[in-house]
Amino acid sequence: MRILKKPALILTFVLSPLFLSGSLHFTNVTQKNNVGGYSYFGAHGICWVDVNNDGKLDLYIKNQDAKGVLNVENILYINYGSIFSDEAFLRGVSDAYPTGTHGGVFADLDNDKDFDLFSTTTYGNISPSYNHIYENDGTGYFQDITDNISPSQDIDTFSRGVAAADFDGDGDIDLYFSNPLSEAKPFSTQPSPPKQLKNFYMNNGDGTFTWTYRGIEWIGFVQGVSAVDIDQDGDIDIAEAKWAPPSTIYLNDGNGYFHKAGGSLGLPLTINVKDNGMSFADLDNDGDLDFAVIGGHRIDIYKNNEGIFQKYNSMSTVGSNSGFHCCFGDFDHDGDLDLYESGGYFYQNDGQGNFIYVSLNVSALMASLNTVDPRSSALGDFDGDGDLDVYIADRRGYNVLLRNDIDDSNWIQVEVLSDQTGGTGGIGTKLWLYEGGHLGESGFLKGFREITGEYGYLAQDMPAAHFGVSQSSAYDLKIEFLNGEQRVINSIVPGQKIQTAYILPPINLTGERKVNRALFYYENVIQLTWNANPDNENISKYRIYRVEQWRKLDYVDEVSAENLVYHIRNTSSNTQYIFAVTAVDNNNIEGAPAYVTVE
Amino acid sequence: MRKARTCFFIFFLFAAMLYAGNEEIKSSRLSVAGGAYFMQDEVFKEVYGDSAWVFYGEYSYRLPFLLNRHIEIGVEYRFLSDKGKLTVTKEEVDLAISDFTLSLRYLFDLKRFIIFIGPGLDYIIYKEKYPPTFPVSSTKGSVLGFSFQGGCYYDFSSSLGAKVCVKYSHAQAEEGSVKADLGGIGIKAGLVFRFNL
Numbered sequence: 001m002r003i004l005k006k007p008a009l010i011l012t013f014v015l016s017p018l019f020l021s022g023s024l025h026f027t028n029v030t031q032k033n034n035v036g037g038y039s040y041f042g043a044h045g046i047c048w049v050d051v052n053n054d055g056k057l058d059l060y061i062k063n064q065d066a067k068g069v070l071n072v073e074n075i076l077y078i079n080y081g082s083i084f085s086d087e088a089f090l091r092g093v094s095d096a097y098p099t100g101t102h103g104g105v106f107a108d109l110d111n112d113k114d115f116d117l118f119s120t121t122t123y124g125n126i127s128p129s130y131n132h133i134y135e136n137d138g139t140g141y142f143q144d145i146t147d148n149i150s151p152s153q154d155i156d157t158f159s160r161g162v163a164a165a166d167f168d169g170d171g172d173i174d175l176y177f178s179n180p181l182s183e184a185k186p187f188s189t190q191p192s193p194p195k196q197l198k199n200f201y202m203n204n205g206d207g208t209f210t211w212t213y214r215g216i217e218w219i220g221f222v223q224g225v226s227a228v229d230i231d232q233d234g235d236i237d238i239a240e241a242k243w244a245p246p247s248t249i250y251l252n253d254g255n256g257y258f259h260k261a262g263g264s265l266g267l268p269l270t271i272n273v274k275d276n277g278m279s280f281a282d283l284d285n286d287g288d289l290d291f292a293v294i295g296g297h298r299i300d301i302y303k304n305n306e307g308i309f310q311k312y313n314s315m316s317t318v319g320s321n322s323g324f325h326c327c328f329g330d331f332d333h334d335g336d337l338d339l340y341e342s343g344g345y346f347y348q349n350d351g352q353g354n355f356i357y358v359s360l361n362v363s364a365l366m367a368s369l370n371t372v373d374p375r376s377s378a379l380g381d382f383d384g385d386g387d388l389d390v391y392i393a394d395r396r397g398y399n400v401l402l403r404n405d406i407d408d409s410n411w412i413q414v415e416v417l418s419d420q421t422g423g424t425g426g427i428g429t430k431l432w433l434y435e436g437g438h439l440g441e442s443g444f445l446k447g448f449r450e451i452t453g454e455y456g457y458l459a460q461d462m463p464a465a466h467f468g469v470s471q472s473s474a475y476d477l478k479i480e481f482l483n484g485e486q487r488v489i490n491s492i493v494p495g496q497k498i499q500t501a502y503i504l505p506p507i508n509l510t511g512e513r514k515v516n517r518a519l520f521y522y523e524n525v526i527q528l529t530w531n532a533n534p535d536n537e538n539i540s541k542y543r544i545y546r547v548e549q550w551r552k553l554d555y556v557d558e559v560s561a562e563n564l565v566y567h568i569r570n571t572s573s574n575t576q577y578i579f580a581v582t583a584v585d586n587n588n589i590e591g592a593p594a595y596v597t598v599e
Numbered sequence: 600m601r602k603a604r605t606c607f608f609i610f611f612l613f614a615a616m617l618y619a620g621n622e623e624i625k626s627s628r629l630s631v632a633g634g635a636y637f638m639q640d641e642v643f644k645e646v647y648g649d650s651a652w653v654f655y656g657e658y659s660y661r662l663p664f665l666l667n668r669h670i671e672i673g674v675e676y677r678f679l680s681d682k683g684k685l686t687v688t689k690e691e692v693d694l695a696i697s698d699f700t701l702s703l704r705y706l707f708d709l710k711r712f713i714i715f716i717g718p719g720l721d722y723i724i725y726k727e728k729y730p731p732t733f734p735v736s737s738t739k740g741s742v743l744g745f746s747f748q749g750g751c752y753y754d755f756s757s758s759l760g761a762k763v764c765v766k767y768s769h770a771q772a773e774e775g776s777v778k779a780d781l782g783g784i785g786i787k788a789g790l791v792f793r794f795n796l
Contacts, residue, residue, distance in 0.1 A: 516687040517642050519694060520727045520738035520774045525687055567688050570734045 024331050024338075024346055026364035026390070026402040033382075035059060035077050035084045035391070036398035042066030042100060043075075043393035045458025048380030049106040049115050051091070052078065052140030053552065057380045057462050059084060059391060060093070061399065064100030064122050071096040074104070074119065078140065079382060092142035093117055093134050099124030103162035103225070105454040106463075107173045108423030110207060111590070113553065114138045115425065115463075118175050118201075120159030125184045129156035131177055133201070133209070138552035148208045149201055156182035161225030161277075164453040165236035165428050166482055167214070168256025171421045171589065172203040176214075176238060178222035189272045191220045191245035202256065215258040220244035224277035224325070226455040228289055229428065230265070231307055234484055236428050239291070241275035241457070247293055266302070266309035274322060277376075277457035281328035281337050282448040283353035287432060289450065290353060292339070294323040294457070299341060303353060313354060318344030321374060325457035329379045329388040330468030332358075333410035335446055342392055342457070343374020364402050372397035380462035386411040386495065388466055393458075409495030410471045415464040416451060417501040417592035420481040424592075425463045426451045428482035433467050436474035436491055446475065469494045487535070503583050503591025506530040506542065506564075511579055511598035516567070526568040526598050530581055532561070538586045542566075545593065547578035553593065558584070625793040628659045628671075628752075630762050632789025636679055640780040647683035647694060654678050655787050660796075661706065669706040671715060674699065677785075690730040696781065698723040700746055715764075716749040723770050723781055744770025744781065752791055760791040 030036045037043055045062035052058065061075040073096040076088035088094040095101055095117075104119035114136040123129035130153040134142035146153075158179040167174045179186060180199040186192075194217035201209035221243040230237040235252040242248070246269045248262030263269050275295035283290040288304040297317050302309040317323030318341060328337040336349035338358070345368070347355035360368075368374075373396035379388045387404040394400065412433065416426025431449045438444035449465035469475060471494045479487040481502050492498060509530040516525045532539065539561045545553035546568075556579075559566055571577065580593035632655040638644070659673035679696040702719030721744040728737045750764030769782040 514687045516685050516733075517646065518683075518685055518692045518727055518729060518733070518738075519640065519643050519646055519779050520725070520740070520772070520777055521729065521733070521735055522777060523734050527687060569688075569732055 023359040023361070025361050025405040027405055028364055028367035028400060029403045030367070030398065030401045033084050033401055035401050037061060037063075037075060037394075040066040040069045040072065041394065041396050041398070042069065042072050043395055043399050044102050044375045045104060045454070045460075046376045046378040046391050046393050047104065047106050047454070047460035048378050048382070048391070048462040049460065051076065051106070051115055051136060053114060053138060054079075056081065056384065057382045058140070059380075059382070060088075060104065060106065060117070061393060062101040062104045062119070062458060064102050065395065066100065067396075070098055070126075072100040074101050091140055092144065093119070095119045095121070095132055095134075097121045097132075098126035098129065102160045103177060103454060103458055105162050105164045105175075105460055106425075107164035107427055107453055108421070108425050109133065109173050109175075109203060110135060111172060111421050111423035112138065113418060113424040113593070117142060118162060118164060118177075120157065120162055120177055122160070123156040123158045123182050123184060127156050127182075128153070129182070131157060131159055131201075133175075139549045145207065149211050150208060151211055153211070155180070158183060158186055160223050161240070161458060162454050163225045163227035163238055165227045166421055167200070167236055167252060168202065169235060169254065169483065170203075170205065171587075172205045173421065173423065173427065174203045174256065175201040175209070176216070176225065176227070177201075178225050178240060179218065181218060186221045188220065188244050191271060192218065194219050200256075214256055216240075216250050217260075223275065223295070224455070224457040226278050226280055226452065228280045228450050228452050228455075229430070230280065230289060232288060234482070236482070239278045239280070241278045241293060241295060243274045244272055246270055246273065247275040247278060265307070268311075276322070276324040277326070277455075277459075279326055279328060279456040280450070280452075283328065283337055283349065285336060285351070285445055285447060287442060287445055287448045292326050292328075294326045294341070297322050299323060299326055299339075301353070301355070315347070315355065317341060318369065324374065325376045325459055327377055327379055327390075327456060327459060327461070329461075329466060330411075330447075331388055331404060331406070333387065333406060333408060333468035335468050335470065337447075340377065340390060342377035343368055343371040343394070367400050367402060368392065370397075371400060376457050376459040378459040378461050379466075381413065381464075381466070386413065386497075408471065410469055412467045412469055412475060412477075412492055412494055413464050413497040414449075414467075414477065414479070415497060415499045416479075417499050417505075418503065418590065420483040420485060420502045420589065422502075422588075422590040426481075427453050427463075430480045431465045432478040432480075433469070434476045434478070436476055439476040439478060439488060439490070464497070471495065499592070501592035503539070503585055503589060504533040504535050505592050505594035506581050506583055507533050507594070509581055509594040509596045511577070511596040513571075513573065513598060516569075523570045524573045526571050526577060526579070528566045528568065528579055528581065528596065530564055530594065532564065533583065536583055536585070536591070539583045540586050541584045543582045543584055543590065544568075545580040545582070547580050547595065553580055625757060625795045626661045627794050627796050628657070628661070628760075628791050629794070630657045630659070630789050630791040631655065632657075632762060632764070632787040634785055634787030636783055636785040638781065638783035640783075642686075642779065645686050646692065647681045651679050651681040651694075653785055653787065655789065659704070667708040669708070671704040671706050671717075673702045673704060673719075675702060675719070685730070685733070688732070690732065692730070693728040694725070695727075696723060696725045698744075702746070702748065704748070711754045713752040713754070714749075715751065717747070719746040719748060719766075721746050721768060721770060723772070725772060725781070738774050740772060740774055742770050742772040742781065744768055754793070758793050760793065761788070762791045763788045
């Protein structure tokens with residue numbers, strides 16, 4: 001167990017049962033859900049993602065540096081409702097290469113509405129040490145498509161944090177990875193002379209990737225990478241937490257080329273601080289992204305003041321660990337983002353972005369503090385009860401799953417079924433939640449979220465926005481996709497998960513069995529009928545899919561936008577069928593599917 | 600097709616006129632007729648409509664029986680062709696039915712009017728063609744049926760006359776699990792050319 005630096009806090013958690021009322025309450029459900037990992041440990045990063053499209057969040061653990069294990073496998077815990085089962089090897093994403101994985105992110109790389117995986121390999125004096133891309137078949141089984149990277153990888157990489165977003169705005173998700181160099185220990189305390197190394201896999205939209213350099217020089221060891229629209233100009237920027245050089249921000253020029261801008265945005269230029277992660281969130285509900293940087297035994301919190309960041313708070317991290325990751329979530333559903341330091345304490349937001357230690361029930365606090373070498377932690381609603389649960393990666397101990405026990409309906413979740421790329425996940429999508437009837441009025445803003453991939457130190461939260469709200473009100477939501485297109489959903493009642501899309505599904509989809517008769521022969525057909533969604537524009541056609549396994553879409557046909565009926569031919573009269581219909585716009589961007597089951 | 604049929608009628612009428620005025624009793628009749636067939640099958644009605652045009656050609660031979668009463672044996676060819684639409688997808692389908700009827704008729708002469716009535720045995724050949732999207736491209740088959748018809752001839756002359764007839768047919772075709780009732784009522788009218796072999 002780590003040495004706790006704050007005796008007062010020890011006293012606090014000893015006394016915490018006395019003032020549980022109003023405090024957070026978590027339960028350590030690691031054993032119950034069988035998600036502790038393996039005795040060789042080695043966990044660094046975490047992704048909460050639904051890989052098999054069954055509506056339940058699965059859990060991917062990125063392992064590296066496991067004791068006594070050379071080709072350490074990553075873990076893919078499939079969520080079966082009451083228990084998780086590691087199926088990483090079975091499903092093709094164990095990614096067991098020397099000496100394991102740090103960064104990895106799930107994103108829909110081929111716009112087929114499932115989450116593919118980009119997983120790094122960390123060089124450890126054993127070659128080859130290449131990054132890998134895995135394509136999801138829609139059911140959570142993956143195929144290694146690393147060979148689709150061109151030119152082929154020919155150097156080992158020391159990848160840590162990664163990022164996934166449509167950096168060049170061309171309608172597909174590109175990939176960025178840190179430390180593209182084959183130094184076994186690039187941990188110099190002094191910044192390196194800049195090196196222009198290829199560190200992007202730019203998505204060509206046809207399943208291939210071009211390995212290229214886009215302006216982010218390597219100037220020293222990088223830990224976590226975050227990718228959000230920091231300057232709010234409609235493209236995705238990149239922030240890197242570094243050890244020797246100061247952590248910094250690289251601004252995107254809109255075409256996927258970057259320039260360093262940390263100092264000009266107010267970030268410190270101090271060297272050798274050993275930052276591990278930068279986490280961006282709207283901490284004061286003013287509609288822009290603030291951030292916290294963690295490492296060097298402290299968490300510094302910066303407020304975004306019209307594009308310039310100003311440090312206004314600093315907290316010590318817990319124990320001997322220098323602090324690897326902090327994440328923001330509204331754990332208590334009071335309408336502002338609270339802070340959790342991975343393997344440490346929970347801090348409550350006072351509504352102005354100031355964080356105050358909040359009491360936690362002893363068992364959960366102990367589970368957090370007893371982690372031996374906590375690295376990442378990620379937030380996801382694994383049990384579907386609307387609140388944010390926490391998973392903590394422990395490099396030298398068993399991982400921990402803390403279930404949030406808050407029992408209310410004071411929440412709204414928003415899932416982006418498909419975005420401006422046509423893919424799922426909504427990376428780069430911004431969401432503003434307003435008090436009902438006050439859309440766009442800053443004084444009534446109740447929360448701002450931007451959906452991202454991996455952030456902080458190797459963490460990927462569930463791909464949905466979570467808002468804590470007051471149950472007595474209804475809310476209006478403004479959604480802005482990365483290309484600037486906006487959608488509005490009015491009068492949202494708390495306690496529900498909203499699904500939205502850049503192109504919405506057709507409405508009133510029905511499937512009816514019919515007999516298509518001639519005089520001497522007949523066939524059983526299923527007649528699909530639907531209506532155009534009035535909120536969609538410029539729809540050119542509809543695509544029809546058969547769904548043999550839940551949400552695995554097998555293409556059947558497409559019809560022009562004038563046709564709102566389709567016949568599935570020659571069907572069996574005693575087989576249950578599931579079909580999906582999507583709308584496709586003039587730019588060939590495909591929307592979210594509508595489903596129908598024909599008994 | 601319609602033009603060809605018209606030409607054929609004109610030609611036949613012209614040929615028949617050449618023989619007009621010959622008062623010799625002639626035992627053979629060659630007739631062509633057209634009409635409508637009202638098939639009673641509900642699916643037929645849904646796919647092809649309530650009725651279809653039908654064309655007939657017949658050779659018959661009259662046998663003396665009693666004064667003003669005769670027996671006539673006829674061999675008739677009937678052809679029905681129609682286009683319809685599948686019941687759900689509304690794609691076009693084609694139906695062709697040919698049948699050969701061997702009939703035995705009782706004739707009753709009333710000067711220029713000759714009333715006839717009698718049964719027949721039908722051999723029906725059918726073919727239905729489907730669109731490429733259908734599970735099969737076509738269905739072909741044949742079936743035996745029977746018919747009963749009644750009508751009358753009207754002789755313009757010893758060589759040329761007219762014929763009006765109502766024919767009820769009964770035939771059940773079966774293709775796999777599909778049963779089609781090819782029976783129904785046909786109404787036809789046409790010209791008759793009389794001659795001796």
